[in-house]
Amino acid sequence: MNILLTNDDGILAPGLLALHERLIQDHQVQVVAPEMEQSAVGHAITLVDPIRIKPISRNGRFFGYAVSGTPADCVKLAVTELLAVKPDLILSGINLGANVGLNLLYSGTVSAATEAAILGLPALAVSLNTFFNPDFTPAAEFAARAAVLWPELGLPPGVSLNVNIPALPREKIKGAVWTRQCLTPFPETFTRRIDPRGNVYYWRGEDKKPEHVNGLSDYTHLAQGYITITPIKPDLTDHLELSRLKNHNITL
Amino acid sequence: MNILLTNDDGILAPGLLALHERLIQDHQVQVVAPEMEQSAVGHAITLVDPIRIKPISRNGRFFGYAVSGTPADCVKLAVTELLAVKPDLILSGINLGANVGLNLLYSGTVSAATEAAILGLPALAVSLNTFFNPDFTPAAEFAARAAVLWPELGLPPGVSLNVNIPALPREKIKGAVWTRQCLTPFPETFTRRIDPRGNVYYWRGEDKKPEHVNGLSDYTHLAQGYITITPIKPDLTDHLELSRLKNHNITL
Numbered sequence: 001m002n003i004l005l006t007n008d009d010g011i012l013a014p015g016l017l018a019l020h021e022r023l024i025q026d027h028q029v030q031v032v033a034p035e036m037e038q039s040a041v042g043h044a045i046t047l048v049d050p051i052r053i054k055p056i057s058r059n060g061r062f063f064g065y066a067v068s069g070t071p072a073d074c075v076k077l078a079v080t081e082l083l084a085v086k087p088d089l090i091l092s093g094i095n096l097g098a099n100v101g102l103n104l105l106y107s108g109t110v111s112a113a114t115e116a117a118i119l120g121l122p123a124l125a126v127s128l129n130t131f132f133n134p135d136f137t138p139a140a141e142f143a144a145r146a147a148v149l150w151p152e153l154g155l156p157p158g159v160s161l162n163v164n165i166p167a168l169p170r171e172k173i174k175g176a177v178w179t180r181q182c183l184t185p186f187p188e189t190f191t192r193r194i195d196p197r198g199n200v201y202y203w204r205g206e207d208k209k210p211e212h213v214n215g216l217s218d219y220t221h222l223a224q225g226y227i228t229i230t231p232i233k234p235d236l237t238d239h240l241e242l243s244r245l246k247n248h249n250i251t252l
Numbered sequence: 253m254n255i256l257l258t259n260d261d262g263i264l265a266p267g268l269l270a271l272h273e274r275l276i277q278d279h280q281v282q283v284v285a286p287e288m289e290q291s292a293v294g295h296a297i298t299l300v301d302p303i304r305i306k307p308i309s310r311n312g313r314f315f316g317y318a319v320s321g322t323p324a325d326c327v328k329l330a331v332t333e334l335l336a337v338k339p340d341l342i343l344s345g346i347n348l349g350a351n352v353g354l355n356l357l358y359s360g361t362v363s364a365a366t367e368a369a370i371l372g373l374p375a376l377a378v379s380l381n382t383f384f385n386p387d388f389t390p391a392a393e394f395a396a397r398a399a400v401l402w403p404e405l406g407l408p409p410g411v412s413l414n415v416n417i418p419a420l421p422r423e424k425i426k427g428a429v430w431t432r433q434c435l436t437p438f439p440e441t442f443t444r445r446i447d448p449r450g451n452v453y454y455w456r457g458e459d460k461k462p463e464h465v466n467g468l469s470d471y472t473h474l475a476q477g478y479i480t481i482t483p484i485k486p487d488l489t490d491h492l493e494l495s496r497l498k499n500h501n502i503t504l
Contacts, residue, residue, distance in 0.1 A: 042295035042324075043357040050445075050453040072294075072358075077454060080440050102370055105295040105363075105486050106324075114488070118354055118437050142504050149502060158435065159490050176502045180489040183410065185370050188332050193302075201302040202329060227504065231493035234357050236366070237432040238411050241483035250401060250428045252394050252479065 001027045001147065004087035004116075006074045007095065008108025010037045011056060011066045015094035015128065018136035022144050023091070024061055030087070031056070031064025032078035034071060034108075043111040044070045051077060071112035079119050089147055090116035093126035094139045098164050100218040100228065101182035103207075113160040114234050122150055123160040129222055130167035138173060139165040142227055155231065162230045164222045176227035182217035184210050253279045253399065256339035256368075258326045259347065260360025262289045263308060263318045267346035267380065270388035274396050275343070276313055282339070283308070283316025284330035286323060286360075295363040296322045303329060323364035331371050341399055342368035345378035346391045350416045352470040352480065353434035355459075365412040366486050374402055375412040381474055382419035390425060391417040394479060407483065414482045416474045428479035434469035436462050 003023055007016045011033035023029045035054065052068040065082055067074045075090060092112035099107040109125045116123030126143045128134055142165060155161070162181075166173055189205030213219055218228040255275055259268045263285035275281045287306065304320040317334055319326045327342060344364035351359040361377045368375030378395045380386055394417060407413070414433075418425055441457030465471055470480040 037300075040297045040299045042293070042297070042363070044294040044296045045292045045358050045456065047292045047456055048289075050447075050455060051442075052451065052453045073456075076440050076456075077442060081442050081444065081454065102486055104488050105366065105370075106297050110488075111294070111357075114357065118357075119440070120437065138504060142502075145504065146502060153497065153500060155493065159493050162488075170504065173504060176504065178494055178497050178500070180491065180494055181487060183485075183487055185372065188328050188371070190303075190329060190333050192333065195302075199304065201304045202333065203302060204297065204299055204325075204328075229497075229502065230488075231490040231497060232488040233435075233490040233493075234354055234488070235433060235435055235490075236356050236362075236414075236482075236484040236486070238483040238485040238487075239432065241407065241411050241485075242430055242432055245405065245430050245481075245483060248405060248430070250394075250398060250481065252390060252397065252422065252425060252428065 001088040002085055003027045003029045004078055004083065004090045005029055005031045006033045006071055006092050006112045008034065008038045008071045009096055010034050015096055015136055019091060019094050019140045019143055020062060022140035030083060031062065032067060032074045032082055034074060035066040035068050038070050038108045040106045041070045041108045042106050043072055043114065045072045046070060071108040072115040075112050075115040087121060089150060090121055090123040091143060094136050095127035096134060097127065097131050098129040098222055099125065099127040099162060100164055100222055102185060104162065104181055110162055117158050117160040118234055120157040124163060126163045128165050128167055138170045159231050159233045162232050164218060164228045166222060166225050168225060172225065173227060174225045176229055177221050179216060179218050179221045179228050179230055181230055182213060182219035184213045186210050253340040254337055255279045255281045256330055256335065256342045257281055257283045258285045258323055258344050258364045260286065260290045260323045261348055262286050267348055267388055271343060271346050271392050271395055272314060274392035282335060284319060284326045284334055286326060287318040287320050290322050290360045292358045293322045293360045294358050295324055295366065297324045298322060323360040324367040327364050327367040339373060341402060342373055342375040343395060346388050347379035348386060349379060349383050350381040350474055351377065351379040351414060352416055352474055354437060356414065356433055362414055369410050369412040370486055372409040376415060378415045380417050380419055390422045411483050411485050414484050416470060416480045418474060418477050420477060424477065425479060426477045428481055429473050431468060431470050431473045431480050431482055433482055434465060434471035436465045438462050
């Protein structure tokens with residue numbers, strides 16, 4: 001397969017390199033990824049600034065472009081300008097830290113996959129549920145497996161897959177489950193500080209766990225030790241509410 | 253009502269000021285908006301940089317904070333730190349330019365409303381379908397009307413409304429319709445240039461219209477001269493595909 005590899009942790013991130021090492025065993029891989037870390041940029045795109053690219057080649061087997069933009073910029077630019085052939089599959093990751101629940105909205109990793117789906121291309125976002133001492137091997141292995149199985153899944157254009165891998169040794173992972181995105185809000189915190197010049201500023205606080213999570217979802221399954229797979233699409237419409245409200249007239 | 257007003261065009265944007273002027277006729281309004289334009293930042297949040305705030309007061313009737321972050325940052329920070337009381341409603345806009353179709357994914361205006369919904373608060377994003385010579389009056393009037401009608405709509409927590417207003421004189425607007433988000437991809441273009449130092453860079457091209465759009469949606473209704481209202485929620489799961497794939501096993 002022709003695979004386009006991207007991420008939001010930046011082109012030098014170890015998670016991308018680990019996935020690259022695994023994929024080049026079986027596939028043609030090109031990398032188009034942000035020059036710098038772009039975590040939590042969500043589905044941002046660059047409108048008012050020029051986007052610069054730097055061709056990158058390493059060890060004679062890592063080829064690609066470092067892009068001065070967001071993950072969504074990378075996918076758009078790769079597909080419309082940089083790649084000679086359309087990729088068969090776009091892989092985003094391996095992200096350091098899970099992308100489950102409402103964090104999908106903030107995730108550059110997931111947005112790269114959604115952007116690919118918007119362009120009508122198959123895409124898979126892969127995240128590993130740890131920030132410390134990551135072993136990317138099971139995640140890279142699962143991504144490689146999903147890539148090969150892709151045609152069997154029969155996914156329609158516009159749908160991509162969001163995959164999360166527990167940070168466990170391979171033999172402790174309980175299997176892979178298809179599951180929905182968790183919609184329970186997580187507690188938000190900010191830390192207020194004063195700088196040496198007397199000005200107030202805030203740090204966004206660490207993610208806290210919610211006290212209660214409703215039903216089974218990517219969040220709960222991942223916590224239980226399962227690989228989670230969620231089919232996602234860029235449709236924000238609440239179709240249930242839409243049907244209910246259709247006849248509620250608001251006049252100007 | 254206690255209303256929180258925000259946007260993605262920045263706290264000095266004329267669309268925000270027009271909406272503020274209309275809302276203070278009937279409500280308590282506080283403004284927490286980005287210090288600088290944040291268009292197309294999508295649902296980005298600020299993780300690695302400190303977030304600064306500047307208290308703003310003008311003419312004795314405009315009170316608020318300019319925030320060195322994204323629209324999502326503004327809403328999070330306003331609700332958890334800056335406002336003494338939780339707002340009854342969060343309004344985002346009036347944005348210069350429509351937010352319909354897949355652009356919802358890139359829109360800071362819409363993300364502010366989604367963020368409010370994540371925090372369990374009612375929210376309305378309002379955009380005007382023009383970039384030139386905007387007359388914000390019908391949009392401000394409709395937003396004010398929707399704000400008052402809000403309790404009647406019975407929207408559950410987690411759902412917000414995305415509203416687009418045609419750039420037409422009030423008497424030419426055909427009415428307001430409830431409609432879904434258009435999912436037809438728009439053609440993407442980039443312009444490649446060389447800078448005076450010989451380096452390649454790209455500009456993202458202007459939005460082009462798609463050749464064919466499937467079915468009725470926010471995109472088509474707005475083009476026909478209707479105000480569009482779309483209930484949206486931060487659920488990216490493709491539930492149809494999820495049911496179909498549930499028994500498709502992928503082993504590690």
